[in-house]
Structure formats: structure tokens, C-alpha cells
Amino acid sequence: MKKITLIAFALGALSLASCKKARTCTCTSTLTTVTTLSGTINSSSTVTDPSYTATEVLASATKKTAQGKKTCNSRTEKESDTSTVGSETTKHDYTEVFDCTIK
Numbered sequence: 001m002k003k004i005t006l007i008a009f010a011l012g013a014l015s016l017a018s019c020k021k022a023r024t025c026t027c028t029s030t031l032t033t034v035t036t037l038s039g040t041i042n043s044s045s046t047v048t049d050p051s052y053t054a055t056e057v058l059a060s061a062t063k064k065t066a067q068g069k070k071t072c073n074s075r076t077e078k079e080s081d082t083s084t085v086g087s088e089t090t091k092h093d094y095t096e097v098f099d100c101t102i103k
């Protein structure tokens with residue numbers, strides 16, 4: 001009888017440990033743009049957009065599977081582009097920082 005009780009308790013604990021339930025992923029992102037002009041005019045400016053918060057509800061997920069979603073991970077993404085018109089070159093460097101939590 002003790003073995004059956006022990007096995008039942010172990011199975012119950014295991015099922016709770018990997019419990020799937022609705023989880024909420026909330027990410028706040030901040031985009032910073034650095035614009036550099038070179039040529040006849042040389043200048044640099046930095047613009048930080050207001051923060052944006054997005055929430056995604058994961059209907060049935062464990063904490064581990066929720067963390068496996070790229071969109072639910074804190075991260076920094078960088079991009080840049082350059083254009084030239086005449087003797088003026090404009091370069092934009094974009095940095096977007098995502099701060100995410102899973103509840």
C-alpha cells in the first residue's frame with residue numbers, strides 16, 4: 001500500500017511540475033534611431049521613440065515552452081541602412097530593445 005501511495009504522489013507531483021496553463025507574455029520595446037549625415041553637411045542625431053508594450057496570451061503552455069517563443073524573450077535587435085544622394089550620405093542605425101516577462 002505504501003508503494004502505491006508513493007507512486008501516486010510522485011505522479012501527481014510530476015503532473016504539477018509540467019503544468020500547462022494560460023500564460024501571459026508582456027514585452028516592452030524601445031526603439032532608438034541614430035542618424036548620421038556625412039558629405040557637405042556632417043551631423044548626427046539620436047531619437048528614442050516612446051516605449052511600446054505588447055501582450056500575448058499563450059493559451060496552453062508550460063513556462064519552458066513559453067520561454068522557447070522568440071517573441072517572449074528579452075533581446076536587442078539591430079539594423080542599419082545607408083543611402084546616398086549626390087554628395088550626401090545618410091546612415092540610420094536602429095536599435096530595438098525588448099524587455100519581456102512571462103506570468
